[in-house]
Amino acid sequence: MKLTDALRRAAHLHPDAIATIGPGRRKTFRQLESRVSCLANALIGLGLANGDVVAIAAAHSDRVLETQYAIAWAGGIAAHADPRLAFDGLCALINDSQATILVLDDRYAAQSEALFDHCSYIRAMVFCGDGPCPDLAKVHDALIIAADPMRDRDIGGDATAALCYHRTDDGRWLGSQLSHHSLCFASLALAAAGSFSDAGIGLQAITATAAENLVFSGSLLLRGSAQVFVDPDHRLGTAISEHGATDLLLTAPTLQALLVEAANAAPLASVGQILIARSTLDLQFGPGLSGAAPALAARYPAARLMTAWGTPELCGIATLQPLPVSAAGAAVGQPIAYLELRVAADDGREASRGAFGELYARGPTTLRGYWQQPDASAVVRQQDWVACGVRAAVMADGGLLIDPAPLAIEAV
Known part of the structure; x- marks a missing residue:
């Protein structure tokens, strides 16, 4: 799969159906x-x-969706x-990735020359914003118009498709290498577990992680659903109503804004x-979810309310559970399809139900390793198992309870 x-x-299957709705x-x-291939x-x-790596800032x-799929194509x-x-921080991340092309929008347009000077490997820039294009960059739409379509290079399977970065407590950047295979399986699992509408309309929070965005987009594509993208300043509830999401x-954070x-x-x-x-890091919001459920149910009476938890090492989405259940602190639910979880006690043996361990x-759906970090990769991936960097307990019903304090991943 790719x-x-x-x-x-x-x-x-749906050539003339609406796929994306932007401003x-x-x-x-x-x-x-066609645009992706061009x-x-x-x-x-x-x-x-x-x-080669393309950095997306x-x-x-x-x-950005077109860019993600064009890079894979x-x-x-x-x-x-x-x-x-x-x-x-952006320069450090781009240099760690050794990206040769940088895609940026209005947020970083004024810093394009400084980014070019401080990012050692960047040779070209693509501007995907709505304001004036920086002198050093090429305009996203102009590149598409000027190029001919090409055949998909058919790179997939265990080849790395995306690097999803997070920063460790000691200031290092770790880029989780997510393969085509892992992202596709995560999208399939999410589509199978959820109640996605066929030929529906999906709307994503721009503050979600890249892995969550990719998996959600893949699930919507599998359903033939349109995807709505709104300006960060646009009122979320208004956009949902206007587009019939x-x-x-x-x-x-976006849930809190929507509730208001x-x-x-x-x-x-x-x-x-x-x-x-x-x-x-969001698990401290858990108790507040008990108040969110009635408010969301009143506003969206037909909606199935679910929460998802995951880490960059697990494609961002590893467990799912109904919202009223997840109100209990750091309970995060059952693992998605294809994913097996275990908790190891301090002696390395599997912990008993209800006992915390790693x-x-x-x-x-697990990562291949960390980009350019063989020592950290050897620690995080141990044969078929991946260390998630958190302490947790498996409860009697098979659900997962997370300790919000993260474990440090140290190189050997």
């Missing part, structure tokens, strides 16, 4: 596939070779940076599923 399979399938622009699945050819023209948008690797990173991916908007709003029956992504995972 990341582009879901896109090609959707373009074949003032709409694309069908046929147009999306952008892939343009990236190759900018010097992208098989296995931009808020999640329809153009061309056989490259996408390194995702949080668009809220400060300049020094059926499936939502939210984070704790929904306080005095009339019920909206179009939404069929709300998925709230919770990182380990969490390990096994399955196709």
Whole structure:
């Protein structure tokens, strides 16, 4: 399997259906596939070779989605940076990835020359924002218009598709290498476990992690659903109503903003599923979810309310559970399909039910290793098992309880 399979399938089955909705622009699945193939050819023209890295420093948008799939189409690797990173952190991440092309939007446009000077491997820049394009960059849409479509290079399977970075307590950057195989299986698992609407309309929070965005997008593509991308300043509840969204991916902060908007709003029956992504650092929000469930149910009476938890090592989404259940502190639910979890006690043996220990995972959705970090990779991946960097306990019902204090991953 490869990341582009879901896109090609959707373009074949639903060529004239709407695929993406951005600010003032709409694309069908046929147009999306064509634009991705042209952008892939343009990236190759900018010097992208098989296995090269393209850094993406931009808020999640329809153009970023095109870029993600174009990189995969061309056989490259996408390194995702949080668009809220400060300049020094962004440079450190890009240099660690050894990216040769940088994709940026309005957030970093004024710093493009400084980024070019401080990022050792960057040779070209692509601008996917809506404001003036920096002098050093090529315009995303202009590259697509000028390029011919090309055949998918068919790079997939265990080849790395994306690098999803997080920072350790000691200041190091660790890039989880997520393969085509792992991202595709995670998308399949999410689509199978959820109540996604066929030919629905999905809306994602731009503050979700890159892994969560990729998995959610893959699930929507498998369903032939459109994807809505709104401006960061756009009111989320208004966008849901305007576009008739059926499936939502939210984070704790965006959920809070939505609840404020929904306080005095009339019920909206179009939404069929709300998925709230919770990182380990978000688990302190757990008690607040008990109050969120009634408010969300009143505003979106037909919605299935779910929470998801995961780490970058596990494609961002490893467990799922209904929202009312997850109100109990750091309980995060049952593992998704294809994923097996175990908790190791201090002596290395499997811990008894309810006892805390180090969490390990096994399955196709786990990372390959950490980018350019063989020692850390040897620690995190031990044969078929991956250390998740957290302490947890498996409860009597098989559900997982997380200790919000993360474990440090140290090189041997």
